[in-house]
Amino acid sequence: MVTSQASNPSVDALSAPEKSSAPPPRNVAVDAFRGLVMVLMMGEVMRFADIARAFPGSSFWRILAYNQTHVEWAGMSLHDTIQPGFTFLAGAALPYSIKSRQRKGESFAYMLFHTMWRSVLLVALGIFLRSTDSPITYYTFEDTLSQIGLGYTFAFLIAFLKPRWQWIWLGVILFGYWLAWALYPAPGANYDWAAVGVSQEFVQKYQYHGFAAHWNKHSNFGNAFDVWFLNLFPRTSRFAFNVGGYLTLSFIPTLGTMLLGLIAGRWLHENAPKIPLRKFAIAAVALMAAGLLLHFTGICPIVKRIWTPAWTLWSGGVCFAFLAAFSWVIDVRGYRKIAFPLMVVGTNSIAAYLIAHLWEEFILNSFKIHLGMRFLNMLGAGLEPLFLGMLTMMAYWVILWWMFKKRIFIRI
Template sequence: MASSKRILSVDIYRGLVMFLMMAEVWHLSKVSSNLPESSFWSFLAFNQSHVAWAGCSLHDLIQPSFTFLVGVALPFSVARRISKGDDSKNLWLHVIKRAAILVLLGVFLRSMYSSITNWTFEDTLSQIGLGYPILFLLGSKSERKLWIALVALLIAYWLAFFLYEIPPSLNNLSNTGVSPDWQHNYSGIASHWNKNTNLAWAFDRWFLNLFPRESVFNFNGGGYATLSFIPTLGTMILGLFAGRILLEDSSDKIMRFVKIGGSLITISLVLHFAGINPIVKRIWTPSWTLFSGGLCFFILTLFHWLADKKEIIKPFNWLKIIGMNSLAAYVMAHTIDSFIHKNFQIHIGENYASFLGMPYQTLVSGSVILIMEWLLLRWMYQKKIFIKV
């Protein structure tokens, strides 16, 4: 397959990921709370929320999918730049620039509702930016060396958590925000990955307090951590494997995707249920890298079969439009949602979205916002305006 040709399955998959993020404006948890007896809305609300700690919902797959697709795109991006005459120096300058922009853009978006810059690095863009130069460095390595790097990275990260012992003086509610009897706390080996009592939390108590802050950083309410960029790099490496396979001129891509995805999920489940390493997205445990990576392989397999093999494209054009401008969609989801909603309240009225009944108000207002965002993305697509870094 020519390196200059766009892989539609990748654009469609990326579009689905961004749509799920944009669709947060539906606030399905509010609809579910208004209709507590409905198992249908409860199911949808669960899959538009992050699980409390271990486990996975559809919403939990947004960040790993976006991260995975960065790895998928790397071989194509490098091949395209080399074909345009970029040498090693120019490639590295681009990589460093891109990484810096992603990290700083993540900080900017996290600071929008703060009185000062909110120097945290647990968001999707910052996590990708922190690991991107290492991904590029690995991009030219052989498949064998890539697998060795991935396994070594995950084992070293697991070992670092396992060997860390939290000082007893810090293990209290004021320092961790987690009650000792929280239902999601683990015992035994798995306890090294409990919320805000782990190595990554201890690192952030030191690292994030090096930056100017409104108050001393003690813990992240969701348990998210800066060091998660290390196993997140593992997710990008898995995407790199998938990108290389897509780039090949072979007929067994689907079977290879299925075998890799199935193997990753099987290993992760064994580690989780054996109590060796829980599947936790919020701190991106090694088991989560394998589990979510396996699911990403399966999702990519589905879109590759439909769009690239069967050439069923028309039903997915609306997703392709979003996927080809994923960074613009990401920024929209974090900036203009509240702006649009506020202006509708001002100019149309507070209850403009209640004509289906109060339980569905956020569903109506969210749909209005989604339609407007998609129309803007379609206009950008038609004008060939694509935001890239």
């Protein structure tokens, strides 16, 4: 829904409503972090990969292109931090939302109903955005919004548990999901990879052997589930695999990422007004180390596309590191003014998400028509995507800035 007032982002205990009716100030570091996540997503419009192809000898453009695309399988690029960052911050915002509703006197039952409705809307919005170029509704659930929506109600319920039980549930979720994959039969030596759309080149470069083979592309537990589940819906053709390897069941370890964000939000409350930088730093190092240990021992690889438990730990650590860095610069060092451009985007993240998905072609074509390709190629044809992309990003920001000034915020 659209509201003319920003939601209160304070973090407080969830056990009882707060007596004071005065809302605390916004957490600028969290808003700026969310803004960075959305800018990275919207920045796809600058098409660094196209520029890198135009300048094949440039390491600069090759590095930028790498970090604006998802890695083929294991590992992480900067672009791969977008979905875990968005998910992590959704979890961090949960205490904010709950406390705001408690302050308004809402009952637990009403809040639960609202949370379930929000989950349905997120899933439906994800399906809608995936269906914009499809002749029929394209039922798929790997979209960022759908993945958050599928786990959001569970995160809401866990938010009311004691801290120890939040950690326990995180462990149960990740171990249970890992065990399900480990027990599913791994592909044999003579597996027909071509039949599931995996090229021989991909097999040679990225597929695992031994125990880690349980997490190979299109031959895993998650893909087997989707072959059954997604074919229950109307489709133009039978579902066999997602080209990128993305899965419906990834919402389960994605819930783990949301819980890590929930824990970060709780820490912000418990230590207020002091910023728990030490806790953030320890969590970042511990989680990344745990993810690397699982990856290099072959117990569970770090793969974002199928959101392995090791990926949840590794990317969760990266999110804690980002949050620590933003908190140090903005809250400790006091550089709040430089955070304003990101805050404009971060306080209206759903609007930014929709603008980038629904208005990109319209804005791009408008610039091409009204400015002309001669003007857009003033830096050279190879840099045309960059120039056009920067103009589009500026248009995105101006729209969001106008909404910010008018206090128009899209909430679900």
